[in-house]
Amino acid sequence: MRLVASDMDGTIVGHNGQISDRTVRAFEACLAAGVEVVFVTGRPPRWLDPLRQLGFTGTVICSNGALTYDLGEEKVLSADLLDAESILKAQEIIRGLYPAATFAAETMDDFLIEPGFAPTGSIELLGGLEPRPLNETLNGNGAIKFLAREVDITADEFLHGVAPAVEHLVATTHSAPNMPLLEMSLPGINKAATLAKYAAGLGIEQEDVIAFGDMPNDVQMLGWAGHGYAMSSGHPEALAAANLRAPAFDDDGVAQVLEERLTSLKSA
Template sequence: MIKLIASDLDGTLIGHDFRFRPRTLEALHLAADAGIQIVFVTGRPLRWMQPVLDQLGSEWNGENSFVFCSNGAVTYDIGQGKVLATRTMSGTETQALHSELERVFPDSLFIAETLDQVYVQGKYRPHEQEDSTKIVEGPIGCTLDSEAGVVKYLLYREGAAPSALLDQVRDVVGERAAVTRSAPYQPLVELARKGLNKGCVLADFAAEHSIRSDEVLAFGDMPNDLEMLTWAGKGYAMESGLPQLKEQVGRTCPGFDQDGVAQVIEGILAHPSEDLI
């Protein structure tokens, strides 16, 4: 029996307009009302979450729902409206990585995110959900405090091939930080604390709530979802997701435009005791 549903957001539950499709939102409500814990597991920073959470509506059963932001660096309790935990790199660690990556990838855009600020080095166009008052511009080696708790560090290199850039950054960073990407066609690489990924954070959360992996249903569409989808007993790569991810996971559901997540959730609610494919 499924006790927890964990899902990526962009490209999985919400589209380019940053909105849930009605059928998917209804399925999530039905699952939450049935007592299934809901966890949104996203690369998005917490500061981009409120417009998404507002769509859940006042009737949302928030007692059993959480958000893991920045690929698991931040755990946010939706019902209580507060941060429960952070898993960060220190400013000193981030500065050391930045110094090397800046030499290897000059003239790139670099971003270091904390819970409260966004440190930007390079040409940057704020996200439409961005609070521009939190942006600090200038060389990250100078602006970022050594004691800062960095939830995510990003490198964007115009014109680079996304998969090749990911490999190149991993070659520089080695095992000192977690390295992944979540934007399908953008040359954007994301770094976080060593060993951090959506899967390990989900596994720890499930253990705290006495939930086994085979009682977890998970959905995603990009490389940063891999560990989560392979840890969950029933992990589904979206048919509309990255081909490499679909091959690695080996189980797919219909794509975003076909409300694939909703289709699977509807199936488990209709037949809760039956095993899923």
């Protein structure tokens, strides 16, 4: 075990936005033992407060692999942008399949939302953003993540209906278990691809990487890592992709696995 890569939401972060004390201690113990730690999330840099509150100053792979961020320096290290033309073409295809779909885009500098994307009453929570069509707000610029939202459909149904239709333009996944919200990025970009580059840069082999995740956007990462742990409380696709299983999130599953592995390292 030389590198621990962990998803955030549903894996170590709960609905209250907090990370348990036991899990915090487990990550601190990894760092003290000389084990590298990287967080790999669908969140953009502006939504990393749970890690900031921990005092974590390392690297975070954000937006499902589209962006690598130095949390200590609060700066972007690398980014793979989805071009505006592909976004608008994918949007047109999705609208043809799901006319009620609404859209948003996360750029390097802004969060752009179209009318209807944000639930009623939540605009203020998003900083008072002005909803406008993406063909007006993108201004030809790329995005680190393109999002589509629907209603009266499950997230899995939405994903399986959209992904094949737009696969020539974008890579599509989802990370919200109870919300039909799709996340799209540049084809070939996912958590696994960026994690592999990060590990290689540290001189760490695939078999020395332990990864934790719980949702479809973790599937490639769990399959790539030498030791991929799906949370027992996770999505069926994540459970199928992983070669190992961690106890449920509510049982501090990540902490349990790390504690056991650290004990094994000390006794080796």
